[in-house]
Amino acid sequence: MENQNPITIQLAYPNPPPPDDEISLRDLWQRLWKRKVSILAITILAVLLALVYLALTPSQYQSSAMVQIGEVGGQPLESGPLLASQLYNQYLPINTVLAKKQLPRLESVVADKDNSRVLTLESRGKTPQQAQEFLDKIVQQLLSTQQKQYGDAVKVQKTQLEEVQKDYRSIRHQIETPSPLGKGADVPLAAISQSQRLSALSGMLAQIGALQEKLSATQTNPTVVTLSARYNPIPVSPKRAVILVLAFIGGLMLGVFVALLRGLPQHS
Template identity: 45%
Template sequence: MGEQPITTPPAIQIIASPPPEDEISLWELWERLWRGKWLVVGSSVVFLALAGLYLATSTTIYQSKAIVQVGMVAGQPLANTSLLAQKVYNNYRPVNTIEAKKQLPRIHSASVEKSDANLLELESYGRSPEEAQSYLHSIVQSLLSREQDRYAQTLKFHQTQLKELQRQYRALETSSPSDTRHTKHREPSALLLLEQSMRFSEASSLLQQIANAENQLSPANTRPPEVVRQPSYDPVAVSPKKLVVLILALFGGLFVGILVVLLRSSRKSNDDSATT
């Protein structure tokens, strides 16, 4: 048998695929944008004009802030600060949400100050800094008046208790140690000792109660409600944010202009390819 000739497999030719026709270089992209630069500029100007119109027609709102300290008597606050904040907010805020947003001046928020649970932070809005401050001042004064009345009543109650304890102690000191000492028969000494012991125990208890009551009424445990921070305003408007609106309008105009230029350029390239 003859030997079979050895066949070599055909060489595989690797042909690199051409780059896609729709691939755009950065330089070409820049040229397209440069050719449509006036469209980008025009779009930015239009957006800035619309932003300026919005700022001119919208109501400018200013803010005022104040902080009120809730009063305390005998180591206990006169009111729960969270509930008090909610009450103040509801008293000056219309129930209708749409009407509440349109009302000016208006109370914006009432909340517990983060650094101290006994501090109430109030914020109001107005068409001018002075209007916001004046409106908040009226709220603070009304709140302070009510809280001072409550403080006076609570303080008077504790002071009356202290005076009653002091009266009982004085009465105990001046009373006779025994109502039977002028009788013909002398009491046994054991009964006298028992009476003296009871009187001493009662006097000690009264003295302890008096000391506790006086400590509760000390400045460390009792303080009146007061305004920690008087209503003050920020001369910069809180709404609308003019700089933010203008920056957003500028970037929006640039984005729309660039997008239109690229779409027009792409459409023109497709039309040219179709005609050729």
């Protein structure tokens, strides 16, 4: 019986053609290069529109200053965050819609996180000088109000000190003035009264020392300007460089999109 070898038949099929909607990177680049004029024109148009916007939008310049709230007896005249809120609301226009368009204006008042007595004030104006002059006026008005509060608070502390000193002198005079000794039970009562006066005198000395310490320069200071109002010669708004870069990138992307859209094959 003869051995029969299996016969293998290989069928060759032709490679299927690529689908019509498949695009290679080379074809994509060729389509874009073919429409480079359109892409460039759209990009230039976007940049021109950005330039028109910048020309029509007024520039805003910023000025900043720092104020340290005064204290009396180690206690601030006012709460920093509360005063910051009051100042901002005081100069905020009633019509909040126009608040961001009004120039000059008080842009912000912020209390420092580490030292709430320090306030940073920022204003904006059409020119650097306008922003600085407007902020100077606000700072001077704040100093005037704070100076009155400081004077009243110091006056209260000094009045309290004078009253304690007056009582101290009165009791000391009673101690130093000899009183006629009585007989019998009057002698122990006089000794007890003298001991009470000495004890009160000691307490008053401590109270006088504490009040004098509160009025010392380490615990009592008026409100001062730690950084005078100064302006930035570079406008803070609108941000010209950012707007132009975004316009260029956006125009370029729009041009590429339009070019690819126009190059798509039309299917019936």
